[in-house]
Amino acid sequence: DIQMTQSPSTLSASVGDRVTITCRASQSISGSLAWYQQKPGKAPKLLIYKASNLQTGVPSRFSGSGSETEFTLTISSLQPDDFATYHCQQYHTYSMYTFGQGTKLDIK
Amino acid sequence: QVQLQESGPGLVKPSETLFLTCTVSGASISDYFWSWIRQAPGKGLEWIGYMYYTGVTNYNPSLRSRITISIDTSKHQFSLRLNSVTAADTAVYFCASFPLQGDRGVFHIWGQGTMVTVSS
Numbered sequence: 242d243i244q245m246t247q248s249p250s251t252l253s254a255s256v257g258d259r260v261t262i263t264c265r266a267s268q269s270i271s272g273s274l275a276w277y278q279q280k281p282g283k284a285p286k287l288l289i290y291k292a293s294n295l296q297t298g299v300p301s302r303f304s305g306s307g308s309e310t311e312f313t314l315t316i317s318s319l320q321p322d323d324f325a326t327y328h329c330q331q332y333h334t335y336s337m338y339t340f341g342q343g344t345k346l347d348i349k
Numbered sequence: 350q351v352q353l354q355e356s357g358p359g360l361v362k363p364s365e366t367l368f369l370t371c372t373v374s375g376a377s378i379s380d381y382f383w384s385w386i387r388q389a390p391g392k393g394l395e396w397i398g399y400m401y402y403t404g405v406t407n408y409n410p411s412l413r414s415r416i417t418i419s420i421d422t423s424k425h426q427f428s429l430r431l432n433s434v435t436a437a438d439t440a441v442y443f444c445a446s447f448p449l450q451g452d453r454g455v456f457h458i459w460g461q462g463t464m465v466t467v468s469s
Contacts, residue, residue, distance in 0.1 A: 242410075275455050277394075284443055284459035285394065290452050328394055332454025336407055340394040 243267050243331050247341035253349040254319055262314045262344045264329035269309045273333035276305055276314045279326045279343075288327075289314065324348055351376040353444045353460035361438075361467050367431040371444030371460055374425065378402045382447050383420060383427040384456065387440040395440075400427060401449075434467045441465075 244267040254260050264274065272292040277285035287296045289305040292312055302317040316323055329341040357369035371383070384399035398408035400418040408416055417430040431438060444460040447453055 273452075273454070275452075277456075284445075284462050285456070286459075287455065287457055290455040296457075330394070330454075330456075332452065335453065337409065338396040338454050340396070342393040 242337050243270060243334060243339055245329055245331055245339050245341040247327075247329055247344045249344060250342065251345045251347065253347055255349045256319050256321060258319045260316050260319060260346065262327055262329075262346075264307075264312045264314070264341050266310045266312075266331055266333075270331045270333035272308050273331055274305075274307070274312050275330045275332065276303075277328045277330065278323075279328060285328060319346075351381075351446070351458045353446065353458060355442060355444050355460045355463040357442075357463060357465070359464055359466060361434050361465060362469050363435055363467055364433055367429070367434050367438065367465060367467075369429045369442055369444075369463065369465070370426050371428070372424075372426050373446075376446075376458075378420065378422050378425060380449055381458075382449065382453065383418070384445045384447070385418060385429045386443045386445050386456070386459075388443070388462075389437075389440040392440075397429065397442075399447075436467050439465065439467045 246265045248263050274292045276289040279285040293305045304315050326343045326345045328343050352374045354372045361367045382399045385397040400406045415432045420427040441462040441464050443462045445456040446458045
């Protein structure tokens with residue numbers, strides 16, 4: 242199985258900050274990576290797919306980059322609504338989709 | 350727009366079978382793969398498996414021996430059956446889907462989730 246590891250597990254930041262979350266795959270997944278945002282008690286929401294494609298309706302302050310085994314999610318200027326948990330997910334192998342353990346972004 | 354809604358018991362006894370249903374609205378069953386994903390308390394997301402209406406299925410190897418996903422096209426529903434549950438199966442269970450056309454495995458649509466506790 243492909244293991245996905247996110248860092249950091251928790252991130253404290255302030256409104257207006259630029260933040261970056263990293264996701265590493267245990268083997269190459271090409272660009273088959275998605276990012277989701279999850280708020281407490283809610284379902285995850287798709288933000289980015291194919292490593293860098295912004296889902297329709299997602300603010301442009303979110304961006305994704307990377308390929309093969311290392312990927313990043315960047316929020317260029319944090320807004321109050323962005324404090325949430327972020328999950329990466331690989332979909333390179335049809336037989337087994339795996340998620341990272343999540344990164345909780347909270348207010349400093 | 351496409352909406353998913355999970356239903357099922359919130360409490361299941363150890364060793365019994367968990368059965369959840371997801372009702373689909375706003376979409377044709379044939380246009381998507383239908384999936385289940387769970388999240389244990391305080392943990393990350395775990396993909397359980399998916400099914401396409403033709404009968405194609407794919408299950409998480411760690412759960413394969415205990416799970417069955419099925420689709421009832423006439424009711425616009427798909428279901429999860431998980432046998433021999435233990436406390437480790439306590440989680441929020443989400444139904445989710447990804448389109449037939451496009452990036453397979455990217456979960457565009459999610460249900461709100463339903464909490465299932467395994468306890469006697």
